[in-house]
Amino acid sequence: MPQPLSSRLALPRPMVAAAALVAVLVAGAVVLWAYYGTAVFYEMVAAGIASCL
Known part of the structure; x- marks a missing residue:
């Protein structure tokens, strides 16, 4: 039986x-x-980058 489409394309939540x-x-x-x-x-x-350095 083929896997459902949602389980094959699932990406991790942090990604x-x-x-x-x-x-x-x-x-x-x-x-x-x-x-x-x-x-x-x-x-x-x-200017923003320079202020951070």
């Missing part, structure tokens, strides 16, 4: 959660990039 988090972060970056423009967005990211 799904990590993928969702990455998707939200990328979507947020795209929205900020579209809103502020490329130059301002780059400067904001560079």
